[in-house]
Amino acid sequence: MNQTIILKSRPEGTPKLSDFEFQKDDNTLSISDGELLLETKYISVDPYLRGRMSDAKSYVPPFNLNEPITSGVVAQVKASKHNNFKEGDYVSGMLAWKTQQISNGEGLNKISPDRAPLSAYLGVIGMTGLTAFLGLQEIGKPKSRETLLVSGAAGAVGSVVGQIGKILGLRVVGIAGTDEKVDMLKSDFGFDDVINYNTTQDMAQAIKDTCPDGIDVYFDNVGGPISDAALFSINRFARIIICGAISVYNKTELPKGLSVQPFLVKNSALMQGFIVSNYAEKFPEAMTQLSGWLSEGKLKYTETIVEGFENTPQAFIDLFSGKNKGKMIVKA
Amino acid sequence: MNQTIILKSRPEGTPKLSDFEFQKDDNTLSISDGELLLETKYISVDPYLRGRMSDAKSYVPPFNLNEPITSGVVAQVKASKHNNFKEGDYVSGMLAWKTQQISNGEGLNKISPDRAPLSAYLGVIGMTGLTAFLGLQEIGKPKSRETLLVSGAAGAVGSVVGQIGKILGLRVVGIAGTDEKVDMLKSDFGFDDVINYNTTQDMAQAIKDTCPDGIDVYFDNVGGPISDAALFSINRFARIIICGAISVYNKTELPKGLSVQPFLVKNSALMQGFIVSNYAEKFPEAMTQLSGWLSEGKLKYTETIVEGFENTPQAFIDLFSGKNKGKMIVKA
Structure with missing residues (x-):
């Protein structure tokens, strides 16, 4: 049947x-x-x-x-x-x-x-891994020792993004929704710090505290108030990768929030949306890299x-x- | 004295x-x-x-x-x-x-x-012209026949941006605040169309009507509700240049508006703030170009x-x- x-x-x-x-x-x-x-x-x-x-x-x-x-x-x-x-x-x-x-x-x-x-x-070696790798590389252009913030960090894409950040030598801070996810990201995936947004009163302050040098790259899977809170910590020339906005996909009215323009102009910052197929010509190379990291044990999932x-x-x-x-x- | x-x-x-x-x-x-x-x-x-x-x-x-x-x-x-x-x-x-x-x-x-x-x-051949030229070129990467929307179009930077857009072969639509400015932009500066935001009820609709092929490049000098309205018409791979946000500079509370993230991810669009000094190494070349256009009469001010x-x-x-x-x- x-x-x-x-x-x-x-x-x-x-x-x-x-x-x-x-x-x-x-x-x-x-x-x-x-x-x-x-x-x-x-x-x-x-x-x-x-x-x-x-x-x-x-x-x-x-x-x-x-x-x-x-x-x-x-x-x-x-x-x-x-x-x-x-x-x-x-x-x-x-x-x-x-x-x-x-x-x-x-x-x-x-x-x-x-x-x-x-x-x-x-x-990890399919669209999810490609999305994480190519979004981070092509838009985020991360440099060693920069600070990477990842929302939806315990999700499919976010957990790979954070690990790639660590492989590339960044300080990686995640945002997730349960203590169990926080523990997993720190213990199993090597995140430097993780914020539980469900138990945090002041997200902007929590992000400031966990990103004391500011945010250079923000890989955003969620949108909404969490992403608003991140704006207060972005550095000059920050790159904000808009991979998804799961917090607003089910809204029946157009979601509102902080106007991002003043933050972007003040910091000469970039915010860019993408879908992985924009970078289709880079799939083979990216897949080789991801498979390599997976077999070397550098990338877990x-x-x-x-x-x-x-x-x-x-x-x-x-x-x-x-x-x-x-x-x-x-x-x- | x-x-x-x-x-x-x-x-x-x-x-x-x-x-x-x-x-x-x-x-x-x-x-x-x-x-x-x-x-x-x-x-x-x-x-x-x-x-x-x-x-x-x-x-x-x-x-x-x-x-x-x-x-x-x-x-x-x-x-x-x-x-x-x-x-x-x-x-x-x-x-x-x-x-x-x-x-x-x-x-x-x-x-x-x-x-x-x-x-x-x-x-026009100082910081204003450089801001217009370098913002449009370096972030906007305009291509002939694309549609360029300019807010604050009758301002110092906006009026130069629109003219450069025309020189580069784009369709150029401006947004300004008085009928006198609208007339000036159309008659003296060659804008294809101009919206008076003070006499327009539905800005999103007015932008749709004047940009029937959508917006490829949006040079944003104003922020606020006008820029929110533009989001509904952005094309795939649109580039939004955040040059200023004059509509919110005097706000005493953090300005709010539409969440831009869903629009950016849906369209793989880019939004980037800048100040002209980011491109200081391009000043001589840009100045030569601007002076040339000015002396040829292609650029007015x-x-x-x-x-x-x-x-x-x-x-x-x-x-x-x-x-x-x-x-x-x-x-x-």
Whole structure:
């Protein structure tokens, strides 16, 4: 039996289970020449998918209603009439939330479970790792001994950003939402300091205290009041990387906050949004670097694996209450 | 008689005349070897000076209370014991608000009234022109046929930015505060379209209407609600140049507005503050370009000249109600 998860309604505010619908059918999928039959193994759920569920103009078109959601997926080839893939191969790519699907192979990367666990191809050596590495390098242009602040530090991207910061010789301060995450980032990932925003009254002061030399690079995954608070500590020529704004994705009104312009002009600071595909030509080089660090043990990762294809919508929803540590992945 | 204008108190909100004080003395200034006696001819009053009147941490130290204000000044050498300058020479530089003063020549540029009117060295071929040119080029990286939006378009920097945009082949839309300014920008400076923000109800819609292909480069001199409204029209990879935020300089509370982060991430857009001295190594090249355009008649300028040294504080205050067209200059 094949299952598909479609977008039933555009979420208002925080997504609900009823925004998604399961479709089941017993049809046997048959492939033609040049096609593959894929069986889904792991599904990546990511905050940015929230944007595609709205129908606002954006750089990528919104998901259509009553059609499957797509995201990063690791799948196994069950049958192939394609020259480049054979039965048993593993692939990663942007695929539909289906237990089985047919592909013409376009956009699929062959991956090896011998080099790294399959799920890592969705995380630390997948789009997540590339997002962390390329955002930090291309926009942040970090220099040894500078101070790097990372919000959403215990998330998939943030936990990799902080570690890369340490590899590059920066002082790294994180912001996370539970004491357990704080401990993990300090003990397991080598962050120099971490602020628990849920137990901190005055975030601006806490950031000042933990970044006594000011912030040179701020890798921002959250937006909102936390990012406002960071503005008071930015240094001259600071670079603020806008990777995401998870704290406001579910707002039904346009989010407001401090005007950033006076801070930017006073400090000749830069703030830049990006998506990882802007740097597609750098993927091979970046992947080599990330895989190297991973195999040398310099880069660690954590995952929150949710079992069962049917739990994919809930796993996605749980991102917004920070239930994940590191990469949130569904094992189909 | 020598007169000096000192900062008497740090302005709260909009500066008042009582924040300044005149000091007069009859002492004859005498120079030593390596020094010059300068007589002030023109004084530049600029919005950014407001920042230096507060004692907030910034890239330049605040003015000290009970000491003279400094800004761009054109002066004539009345006596010289310095090898590089002789009596009668004209110079420009950052100098005190004094009718006469002594200098060791450091930071002074010799200028020629034969090449351009003396006041232009404070404007279109001075810091103003450099600010317009280098901000637009270095951050805006404009490409022919892109759309450039300029706020504070009738101001000293804005009017030059728009003209450079036209020279470079862009579609240029301005924002200004009176119909007279709108007419001037269209008729005299070649802007393609100009919005009067004082008579426009829905700025976001007006910007959409005048920038039907979206905004590729936004040169922002004002900040505040006008800049919020521009966010709705930015294109993918838009560059937002934060040159100033005159609309909020006099706020006594931290200004708030739309959170820019979601707009930046959605469009992979960049927002960067600067001061012209960041690009000091490009001044000679930029000055050659600006002088060339000026002598070819491609670049025009307008000035609001206020007569009388004693009117310098009022001229400065009038910047914030937009009393100037183009560069505001005091003729001492």
